[in-house]
Amino acid sequence: MRFFIFCLALFFAALAPRSAPAQPGKVQEVVLDNGLKVLLLESHKSPSVTFQIWYRVGSRNEQDGKSGLSHFLEHMMFKGTDKIAPEEYPRVIAKNGGRSNAFTSSDHTVYFATMSREKIGIAIEMEADRMANARLDGGYFEQEKKVIMEERRLRTEDNPVSALAEVTGAVAYTVHPYRRPVIGWMGDIQSLSREDLQKHYQTYYAPNNAFIVMVGDFSTDEILEKIRAAFGGIPRGPEPPKVEVQEPPQRGERRVSLKKEAELPFLLFYYHAPNLKHPDSFALDLLATILAGGRSSRLYQDLVYQKRIARSVDADYGGLAADATVFSVTAEVMPDKEPLDVERAIGSLLGRVRAEPVSERELEKAKNQIEAAFIFGQDSVFGQAMRVGQYESVAGWRHLEEYIAGIRKVTAADVLRVAKQYLDPDRRTVGTLFPIKEKKQ
């Protein structure tokens, strides 16, 4: 998250909830001798090409006291190599008509550039260079630490809803590293050292711990040649340590409250759920759509439209995660309404979806929504590359090809069963933002 353009990436991801190749089998997979996997998907509808490199490292791979390390490293990857001066990377890309950036999540760190077919080789070469030769220049370390602290102030400290999500996540998980924020706790960021970064870089930045995704207007043979030439000579690294922490089952609801200067209360429910490798993932996606997909969805109709107690609602199944994840339900409370009333209304709706099967028409509607979004998602090369990368990162990109068929197979009984199993109040964490009045100076 080097820059606020990250919002754009989120936006694309949101626009492209299910992007994938139009016909299965169009993604070409090649693994280089050094273990670097390359996933290529030609798409000639526009002249752009997106190049992304995904490192299998994120906050999930961090230790207590060192949170934010992966993200900090992502920033420092822009501080040059022996060939490229500090901060020169984005300038070179821009001079060649391209856009570039990077982001870090719990599971991965991704660097990307979107350029024309003629120019994309420049990004490939520079990316290979910094996989092997990043200097992580100490002369820039302290300034960049300040930048990251400003980033945290911007994203979390002064953003009440983000602050709520952070503290609720820290309670929903007790031992799994997903309890730590990707950007890191402020105290941890402050105490990270350049040696920490170097060690992290040496441990995780190797071809066998990364993969490349490219989507766009290129020819597969031509681009593979470029990738081999640039990355082929980088030696395989030692296997990075595995994360084997398992979150123990939750027995009993947990509650978190955050009191902070804000205008509107906000509610956040986290229910533990498996990731998309589990066969229930399709039914969980449909459940989220039935609850909050569009203005005719259950939560929207009841809370926003009929009762007018919420300004907005959402439900999201976070299946695209390397480990067990959460199904979340959120609501922004209308002015002068009580969070408790909103919580009760949500509880009663979730109770219903756990007690009675959804109608065939409602199920069909949700399937249509997911299928249409899947097609709309292919409109953007960046969005498509994101989705291929997310699937590869979690379960292997081939899962994408089974996605629509998997959705189509789900029955009303399946939705009822997963609702019963996962939307269990004893397995949830409820976070509430209680706005407080501005303290006068």
Next chain:
Amino acid sequence: MKKFFIALFCLSLVGFGAAASEARLTPARSVLENGLVLLASEERGLPMVTFNLLIRAGSRYDPQGREGLANLTARLLTYGTRSRTALQISETLDFIGATLSAGAGEELASVNLTLLKKDLDVGLNLLAEILTASVFPAEEIGRQKQSVIAAIRAREQEPGSIAQRKFHEALFPQSPYGRPVEGDEKGVARIGRTELVEFYQRYYRPDRAILAVVGDVSHQELKDKLTQALRSWQRGAGAREEAPRVSAGPATVIRIQKNLTQANIVIGHEGVTRGHPDYYVIQVMNYILGGGGFSSRLMDSVRNERGLAYSVYSSFDADKHVGTFQVAMQTKNESAEEAIRIAAEEIRRIREKGVSEDELQAAKDYLIGSFPLRFDTNRRLASFFAQVEFFELGSDYPERYPDLVRAIRREDVLRAAQRYLQPEKLIVVVVANQEKSQPKQ
């Protein structure tokens, strides 16, 4: 949200150039009998169609004392027509997985629709209904007013949004361009059904509208279907509109107290309109100053050298009748004064010393080279076509753009910096914890 609207125009209009003669950037154009301008481009790669309708019905047409009317009108378009209730509209859209949204900016209202090709007729009929037969049911008006008021409250918890609002108020006092599009709570509460219906009947007219369509459909098919579906949509009275007179407010410093960890800073003054002859040289100058992301001077001096901010940029947002110049950044309260001083220093430096040949070339290379890549989705193409039409840039605009940029010389940039950056007119807005952010006496 309103400033985003302008920002979108600029984002897409700044970056034209390069392979402009491409057919995909030149839509087929026709004017229907009722005056509606139709721009269509076939993109057969995916079975989807995207509509972008712009209509001259923005908040600048709000009557005095009824600020927020244009916004409320746009929002209510999808909440009831002669033949469908709000819920029926939502059900219809959700069942086919289509997305439909309507909103207003200062100059224009817009309607966006994306659907699968197989649902084209359903979508066209619905689009025609909301444009010709919206009924503004009393109950829905109440609902939307509540929702807008909640939005007005919610923006008070977004420091960046407060800073933008205060900046625009000070820059364009007593003008619709200085007001938030949503209006204020009192004004919104006063709006009645009669006013909504009048606004709709007066401004939602085909001869005030531009419809851009990109996707799996031909120009002829669209033209036939729209002529049929919109046959009852009649031209308006057609009275000639006076261009609004806008006079900029004087230099001032505005401090807003909020218990934040960061100061949200906006510094700026009046800019130029989109039609201004110096528009392109100004965009090149601004790219170097602060518009060029990681390639800009502000990014270098504020972020990279001093670690004062995560995000810092400058922009010349140019709309039909007004334009703004601003620098926006966030930094911890304690460094607010330093960040403002450095931004002012960069403004002074570019006015006094101009730019180097390398900087100029890098800016031109980016602006020209990135052009064809910017329109890499149907939605962006549709939005681009509609804007080219609205700003009367001409169908050969994509071909002319690279030359317009290429012709710019260093002395032009210096002249533009001296003329269009006006340090003596700067309005400074600081939303912060004032006790910490103000200079010590």
